[in-house]
Amino acid sequence: MQEAINALIQSTLSRMTDDGLFPADVTLSFKVERPREKEHGDFATNAALVNARHARMKPRDLAEKILAALPEHQTLVDRWEVAGPGFINFFITKSRLRGLVTEIQDAGETYGRSTIGAGKRVQVEFVSANPTGPMHVGHGRGAVLGDALSSILTAAGFEVEKEYYINDAGAQVKVLAHSLLIRYRALFGESVTIPEGCYPGDYVIELAEVLKARDGDRWLSLSAQEMADPPDELVEFSINAMMDIIKGDLKSIRIEFDHFFSEQTLHKEGGIDQAVQTLADRELVYEGVLEPPKGKKLDDWEPRPQTLFRASEHGDQVDRPLKKSDGSYTYFAADIAYHLNKAQRGFDRLINVWGADHGGYVKRVQVALEALTGKKDLLDVKLVQMVNLTRGGEPVKMSKRSGTFVTLREVIDEVGADPIRFWFLTRSAGSQLDFDLQLAVSKSNDNPVFYVQYAHARIHSVWRQLKERGIAKKWGSLDFLELDAEMDLIRMLSQYPENVESAALSGEPHRVPFYLLELAAAFHAYYNGHRILVDDDDVRGARLALIDAVRQVLYNGLTLLGVEPREEM
RNA sequence: GCGCGGUUAGCUCAGUUGGAUAGAGCGUUGGCCUCCGAAGCCAAAGGUCGCAGGUUCGAAUCCUGCACCGCGCACCA
Incomplete structure (x- = not known):
């Protein structure tokens, strides 16, 4: 509908240009949008406001002119009007709205999908929690x-790959194996103390048991020395066992990845050497000493010669170290190599959730990636702010299981996914x-998920009611949808694809749940005000079709x- | 000190990428079940969109400055 109106105005404007109303050399821009106020129609355009100066007219006068030039279009538009400072409002015909119900029913689970992504390959990297402890709420x-972003992008026609980056190279995984070995000894009855720096959480016991x-x-028989620097086999074991726990955590919240990428492979296969060498070839690497940061108190600061990347030449605040003073690579160096690796895999776009x-x-990763690939804006990073966990308003912070934060698993066990x-x-x-x-467990309007799920369950409850009463579940002619409330509901349904699309393009999944809340509200209002199972076969058939379309959209949105x-609730 | 994020109703938050009279839930007040699920609905009250400038037909939205809150700021990951 929106596209149709868009086209309508576009053609009208260009005809007006041909008639000399606008200078031929200006491009006329305008937008078609949904007005906030219902009284302002289904769609409105600002075409007259934006282009008034090109025609050297007052916006309202131009709007009248455009209106007069618009072709008849009675199947789509019932009426149009000039309003406010010069908007043109369009009111869609009831018959066009009714047609949407059938469209949705026919489309089924595909309603809301689009091809706007045009099959572009997007990689979404997220979680990437260190394999040294279970996932916490953050x-x-x-x-x-x-x-959800991945699902939404997929629905919008992108080809999405979900990836988890495992930081399995560094001292931390040795510490994990060390911690595990201590708990391992305890399992054989030894009394042990957990050394400073080791991981204290109870999950380490689970690993030791495995x-x-x-x-x-x-x-x-391992000596204390060997425990502190465990053999590779044990480090590998620790990582794998830990990743099994993390994958279990993910599964319990219904998340699966397409690909896990190991940092170790970058070290082993020379990816880091390559990436750093490439930077060096572009004269972006030097040996130097960093200045201490200003304004931050650092008691133990000492100048150290390091291998540095000239990030500051490309917009980062300071240059960033690629190697530690002992000559080994920093995490940052590995991360550069990782992102270069992603780029080489041919993705059109990279998204990180951090x-x-x-x-x-x-900034530093973006800068490095741009230096390596020559592509700007290849990498988009979504920063997710902190989670404050409370119970009845009181802060909840500690977890016995992890030793620090409340784990995701604990919360899922308590409230569900x-x-x-x-x-x-x-x-x-x-x-x-x-x-x-x-x-989160309350069953009321406080808890939005119940509100939406309840709307969906209510429709199924009508189906159950049909069965009980022995009435056939048959759709009737939609011409019997007459009420304003019914048209409002259909209007809501028509907006679902737009919401999915804008959520995908903006990278903002929250638009979808907000939409579902609105749709659920519209449905609840309709349901409370009007009976579905009326005696009149025609009206009942039409309403059944309508709520089936609502059911479909709720289903699609929740599934997404x-x-x-x-x-049932 | 610098960078990033935030500031919208008593509380928790949206605000369609610059549009018309700024919205929702909770809370408060008052209504609605002989009837498909009242876990719901309807109505009312509630606002200096942090502050001050600027850009233009038009600003919660864009720009500048300031205030307050959160996160981060040399070898960790």
């Missing part, structure tokens, strides 16, 4: 966001998020978000 937000079950007492605490990292997913997605990534455990479209 990871969960990024996880849900990345997952090792014991596999290898028995095989590792008991926690806000990594915000200071964005649906409330978490929906709640996390109903906030824009840029704002901090409060999540209350008590609220990874939230279960429940048929």
